[in-house]
Amino acid sequence: xxxxxxxxxxxxxxVSGVRGVVGEFLTPSIAAAFAQAFGTYVGGGRVVVGRDxxxxxxxxxxxxxxxxxxxxxxxxxxGVLPTPSIQVYVAATRARGGxxxxxxxxxxxxxxxxxxxxxxxxxxxxxxxxxVDLYHQRTFRDARNDEIGGVTVERRDAARPHLxxxxxxxxxxxxxARRFRVALDAVNGAGSLVTPxxxxxxxxxxxxxxxxxxxxxxxxxxxxxxxxxGDLSDLVRRTRADIGFAQDPDGDRLAVADETGRVLDSDxxxxxxxxxxxxxxxxxxxxxxxxxxxxxxxxRRHGRQVHRTPVGEAHVVDGMLAVEAAIGxxxxxxxxxxxAVHLCRDSYTxxxxxxxxxxxxxxxxxxxxxxxxxxxxxxxVVPFEHGRLGAAMQALDAAFPDARTDRTDxxxxxxxxxxxxxxxxxxxPLLRISTEARDAATARMLFxxxxxxxx
Ligand code: MG
Numbered sequence: 001x002x003x004x005x006x007x008x009x010x011x012x013x014x015v016s017g018v019r020g021v022v023g024e025f026l027t028p029s030i031a032a033a034f035a036q037a038f039g040t041y042v043g044g045g046r047v048v049v050g051r052d053x054x055x056x057x058x059x060x061x062x063x064x065x066x067x068x069x070x071x072x073x074x075x076x077x078x079g080v081l082p083t084p085s086i087q088v089y090v091a092a093t094r095a096r097g098g099x100x101x102x103x104x105x106x107x108x109x110x111x112x113x114x115x116x117x118x119x120x121x122x123x124x125x126x127x128x129x130x131x132v133d134l135y136h137q138r139t140f141r142d143a144r145n146d147e148i149g150g151v152t153v154e155r156r157d158a159a160r161p162h163l164x165x166x167x168x169x170x171x172x173x174x175x176x177a178r179r180f181r182v183a184l185d186a187v188n189g190a191g192s193l194v195t196p197x198x199x200x201x202x203x204x205x206x207x208x209x210x211x212x213x214x215x216x217x218x219x220x221x222x223x224x225x226x227x228x229x230g231d232l233s234d235l236v237r238r239t240r241a242d243i244g245f246a247q248d249p250d251g252d253r254l255a256v257a258d259e260t261g262r263v264l265d266s267d268x269x270x271x272x273x274x275x276x277x278x279x280x281x282x283x284x285x286x287x288x289x290x291x292x293x294x295x296x297x298x299x300r301r302h303g304r305q306v307h308r309t310p311v312g313e314a315h316v317v318d319g320m321l322a323v324e325a326a327i328g329x330x331x332x333x334x335x336x337x338x339x340a341v342h343l344c345r346d347s348y349t350x351x352x353x354x355x356x357x358x359x360x361x362x363x364x365x366x367x368x369x370x371x372x373x374x375x376x377x378x379x380x381v382v383p384f385e386h387g388r389l390g391a392a393m394q395a396l397d398a399a400f401p402d403a404r405t406d407r408t409d410x411x412x413x414x415x416x417x418x419x420x421x422x423x424x425x426x427x428x429p430l431l432r433i434s435t436e437a438r439d440a441a442t443a444r445m446l447f448x449x450x451x452x453x454x455x
Contacts, residue, residue, distance in 0.1 A: 019103055019112035022056040026111055031060050032067035034113060035099065037135040039071025041127075042118070044141070044149075045096035050078040050086040050158070052102040052190040052250040053214040056111045060101045064113065065151055068099075072143035075151045078158040080214055082190045082251025083114060084346040088162035091120035091342070102190070102250035105223035105333070114250075121343055122314040159194045165341045166348045167202055170356035176204030178359045183241040183257070184209040185232040187224070188216045189249035191347070198348060199245075203355060208239040224248050224255035224334060226263035233261035243354065243365050247347050252313075253334040254347035256354060258365040267292035267331030271372050273338075273350055274327055276357045278302035281340060283326030286319040288312070289412050290379075290421050290434045291331035297373045310409030311423060317343050332379070332434065376440040378447040381430040382454055389424060389431070395453050396422060417442045420450055 012019050018034050020026035039047060047068050051057035057080070065075045073096070078089060083100045090098035096118055103110035115123045115131065123131065134140070143149075182205040186192045192214040199205040210231055211219050221228040224246040236244040236257050244257030257263045271294045274285055278298075284305045287295050296306045304326070309319035313335060320328045320339060329335045335345035336353070357368060393411045397403075400420070403413035410423025410431075418437030425432050431454065435446040 019106070019110060021109050022054075022060070022111045023109075026060075028059060028063035031063040031113065032070070033138075033140075034135055035064040035067030036071045036140045037067075037131055038097065038099065038113075038115060039068040039073040040139070040141040041131045041134055042073070042096040044072040045074065046076055046093070047073045048076045048078055048086060048090045048093070048095045048098035048116075050081040050083075050089075050098070050100055052083075052100075052104075053080055053188060053192065054101075054103065054108055054111055054249065055217070057101050060111055060113075064099055064101060069148055069151070070143060071141045072147045072149065074149035076154055077151060078154045080190050080193075081158055082162075082194055082247075082348070084252055084342060084344045084348060085159040085162040085194065087116055087120035087344045088165060088342050089120070089158050090116050090118070092161035094118070100250065104250050105248040105253060107222060108218050119343075122317055124314060124318055128314075159198075162342070162346075163194075163198055163202060163348060166346070166352050169338065169340055169349070170352045171359065172203060172352075174359045175352075175355045178355075179204055179206060180242045180355060180358065181206045181208065181239060182355075183232060183235040183239055183244035184212070185220075185224075185229065185235070185244070185246040186212045186251075187218050187220060187222060187247060187249055188213050189218065189222075189247060189251060190214070191247040191251040194251070195245075195247065195348075195351075199351070203352065205355070208235055208241060210235055218249060222249050224253055226255065226265070229255055229257065229263050232257055233263060236261040242358065245347070245351050248334075251347050252345040254336065254350040255334050256350070256365070258369060260366055262366070264365075264369055265292075265377065266334040267294055267375075267377065268369055268372050269334065269350065269354070270329045270331040270336055271295055271298045272357065272368060273329070273336045273353045274298050275301070276353050277327045277338065278304055281326040284323050286316055286323060286325045286328035288316055288330045288332065289406065289409050290423075290432075291329070292375050292377060292436055293419070294372055294375055295331060308406075308408075313337070313345050315409075375436050375438060376443040377434060377436045378443050379432065379434040380447070380451070381425070381432055382451075384424055384429045384431050392431070392454050393422070396420070396450065399449070399453055415446070418446055420446055422450060422454070
């Protein structure tokens with residue numbers, strides 16, 4: 001499978017903001033112009049700017065700050081900070097909005113701007129469409145000399161408002177009393193400093209950490225998929241840890257290893273978080289279309305419904321707002337969203353919920369995971385080509401005439417034996433294929449069949 005995406009896709013203005021390869025497509029001038037459009041859109045005032053640890057982060061902080069100042073904003077730079085912490089900080093300090101300079105789980109040569117409104121929420125489709133129009137029309141506000149504001153560098157612990165909200169959702173004293181041994185892989189990302197401190201000081205854990213140097217490059221693939229977390233598994237086994245956590249570079253995604261070093265499927269991690277949360281909070285569950293049916297099984301235990309949205313945090317958050325959900329997320333990529341903390345994907349909430357469950361029950365993580373119904377999922381990608389998507393979807397539809405279809409995001413086919421979901425990635429020029437069934441053979445059969453049909 002080719003690793004090099006087609007060039008015309010390398011700058012993407014999408015649901016997650018603006019994203020591209022730095023130096024080729026995402027340049028300082030584009031970042032400054034986009035930030036000036038953002039500053040115009042929010043109407044001046046204080047705007048928070050934070051970043052992950054990518055090499056281009058410092059440069060883009062300057063570019064983005066420049067664009068915001070040009071639009072008449074005051075800039076609050078919080079430096080290297082996890083994305084959920086930036087989002088809570090925006091809301092807690094009543095800023096007009098925020099920008100996180102991070103390409104999240106994408107490779108290190110990428111960078112991107114994630115856009116937040118005054119509530120610290122991802123821009124919704126409506127806000128984003130208006131902003132993108134403004135960007136293309138270049139109708140920016142140009143502050144006059146006497147209107148130009150300044151830059152404040154926040155030197156206190158800007159993660160604190162976020163972490164306090166997480167701690168309020170769990171019995172921190174009960175977790176501290178257990179003195180869990182926790183292995184951590186922060187991928188040298190934005191969690192490098194915040195996460196060890198959170199686990200040690202706030203939750204009383206004995207932390208064994210790798211990849212917690214924010215000055216160094218990512219030592220593994222940025223997306224915390226099970227197959228790239230061998231070092232974390234080894235660390236868990238070598239240090240006899242109770243649990244292992246891996247974050248992505250901006251600290252919103254979480255992967256979890258049990259005490260044997262086995263990395264759990266991220267759908268199962270979300271299912272455990274849902275199971276912990278529903279007894280304590282009213283409301284349904286919202287997940288994306290690629291998330292496992294295990295969530296439906298767990299929600300049913302608590303008499304709740306599951307609602308599905310297109311893939312992408314902004315879509316899930318919109319869905320959660322619409323039904324006032326108790327919890328939500330994207331199982332397929334390690335995203336847990338607990339509105340009682342903040343309506344954002346948050347690895348810190350995930351860590352705290354799992355440790356709290358282990359403290360409450362006295363059970364190991366593998367024992368807790370074993371209580372979940374078993375499903376097998378398969379996923380993969382094929383390169384996306386212009387003009388090919390419509391025909392491919394029709395071929396799929398025709399090949400499974402008995403399936404219930406959902407076209408909210410690509411094509412989801414629900415069959416008696418399981419489901420198939422094929423969609424174009426929001427962030428990369430790829431088609432993503434996922435299948436799920438109760439047994440491995442059926443999941444593989446469905447996956448292979450789709451692979452053949454899509455060539
Ligand atoms: Mg991320």
